[in-house]
Amino acid sequence: MNSTPKLMTIEAAAEYLGVPVRVLRGLRERRMVPVVHFGKRIYFQREHLDALIEARFEPAMRGVLGWTGRRHTI
DSSP, X not given: OOOSOSEEOHHHHHHHHTSOHXXXXXXXXXXXXXXXXXXXXXXXXXXXXXXXXXXTOOOOOSOSSTTTSSOOOO
8 A cells, every 4th residue: 555645735745756846836836737725725636746757757768879889860
């Protein structure tokens, strides 16, 4: 079972993502991650943070040298 709570404060969510709080505030302001409102407080759902991580994955390259052993030119 995952010990991370389902709802997290902005500080806990930033720590979960490994980013500064200001980065998460910017993502929230640009509506890139949903939030849950309880009164004046906002919370982040773990599932939404995980989806944010998944959406940001970049495919790996085969390597700088590629298959031929020569560097690719751009």
